[in-house]
Amino acid sequence: MRERSRARLTARQDDVIALSHSLHAEPELAYEETRSAAKIADLMEGSGFAVARGVCDLPTAFTATAGSGDLVIGICAEFDALPGIGHACGHNVNGAAAVAAALSLAEIADEIGVTVKLLGTPAEEYGGGKVDMIHGGAFDGVAAAMMLHAGPEDCAGACTLAISSWQVSYTGTPAHAAVMPHRGVNAADAMTLAQVAIGLQRQQMIPGGIVHGFVASAGEAPNVIPARADASYDCRAETLEDLRELQRAIRACFAAGALATGADLEIRSVGNDYVDLHQDTPMASLYADAASRLGRTVMPSEQGMRGASTDMGNVSHLVPSIHPFIGYNTNNATAHHPEFTRYGASDGADRAVLDGGLAMAWTAPALATDASHHTSLLGRLAGRQTGTTVN
Incomplete structure (x- = not known):
């Protein structure tokens, strides 16, 4: 299954990298990401996904689904930029990696009993599109959620505020x-x-x-x-x-x-x-193992970034979630610095898009096929739906 999902991504890698570069070249601000959202939604629709645009009363939010399994895996795609300094937080990498993960996972989704749900989540930098989408029901039925974030180093997770x-x-x-x-x-x-x-x-x-x-x-x-x-x-x-x-x-x-x-x-x-981020430890371990299989060295979550904030934190309080970081050379520039923007379409960033997407895709089969993971996720989902606590 790993090799089949890798082969699917290899066949589409030019499209995925072109998407990352296009997002980087045309940065758009929170809730105004009209072109960016359309680029991703069009690519997913052309890849056989069922796409719903303008969901949750947000013009730049969308969902794209494939597969019919009972375990719904949500993959969050970010694509908004910062005023004046473009993609200085690497959201073009974030969004393209989410697309890479969804395309790769769709190849094996029915075989492992998974439905892939790519969520186009606007306004992370300002406003909190994921919170809007939670209120709008976009995460209803999602048993596990994941995304990754660009950065100077690989890390299984982060502690956000x-x-x-x-x-x-x-x-x-x-x-x-x-x-x-x-x-x-x-x-x-x-x-x-x-x-x-x-x-x-x-x-x-x-x-x-x-x-x-x-x-x-x-x-x-x-x-x-x-x-x-x-x-x-x-x-x-x-x-x-x-x-x-x-x-x-x-x-x-x-x-x-x-x-x-x-x-x-x-x-x-x-x-x-935004609330603090809760990393799901078993999922983070599965991601770290998948990334290491791709030759990446992944720091444990406790060594990750502190002090930043993300609306993925709100998702993590609702759905078991991971938010790892995928690293590439930025010449020591950190996020939200203009210099960081320069490296968002570099060879290292392109490699991060593909490796990060594949590592997320490789995380899902273990969640779906391991009985303990599968039972735990569906049990927690049932608990959310009925308002009860299920361990």
């Missing part, structure tokens, strides 16, 4: 800064006081908590008391419970700026909250 994003605004009162400053309410001062409070709060911050953001605007002229200040801020923590505690403390810091200056405060949530 829960995250919540805010848009913070203060509204004050404008006034002449020299003639009548006492008539003004300074929104920029409110933002400054909040930032100082956040800085002081770090000493008492919950362990593992991270706060970061930037001020987008705070006035228009030096001789006018700023009547508006806007900022974007993220809070991260190791669990959703810790995140809520951190949010309470940081919200109080922003409230302090309003209290001290008299400005009005508005805090708006942006997108979906």
Whole structure:
């Protein structure tokens, strides 16, 4: 079965690599990935998959299925980019590797009793398309989910953080800064006081908590008391419970700026909250074994990246999941750096697409044919559907 799935991918590798390069050359932002989603959906439809576009009321979300087995394996394809720096997180590699996995696994799906479900998941960088798709029912019936992520090293998994994003605004009162400053309410001062409070709060911050953001605007002229200040801020923590505690403390810091200056405060949530990632240990081990068969050296999950966040975390709390990293040379550049983008269509990245896709495809047969894995996954799925806990 490994060789048959490898042969299928070998026959389609030019198409898969061309897809990766095309996604890389035309980066699109969250929820606007019209061309990117169409490229993947068209390729899957042309490969015999049943494709549904615009699922879950998301124009750039889709599903593509093949096979008819009782064990539904979900493979998540990401394809959104970052503002100004394109695919600096390697989502062209992520998406193309998911396609490689789906094509390879479809070759043996009916033989091993699997249905392959490729999920086109938009807006990972901003918004959380997978969360939208969970709410829309796209993961209903999925017994196991997987994806991989581009990076400088191979790793069986990662420890990611829960995250919540805010848009913070203060509204004050404008006034002449020299003639009548006492008539003004300074929104920029409110933002400054909040930032100082956040800085002081770090000493008492919950362990593992991270706060970061930037001020987008705070006035228009030096001789006018700023009547508006806007900022974007993220809070991260190791669990959703810790995140809520951190949010309470940081919200109080922003409230302090309003209290001290008299400005009005508005805090708006942006997108979906992401929760921490739960790697399924048996699945991660199967993936690591498959990748090692392809000559790759895979670090264990506990040595993986920490501090980042992903909406795959939300999937992992619902469905047994893995989120390994596939590495290639980036000249020491890390994700979300413009230099990282340069290597997304390199020979190493192309190899990562094929190896990563095949390793995911080789993970599935063990899940389907080993009685303990198969029974466990279907039992947990039944528990989700009935609202009971099944080990």
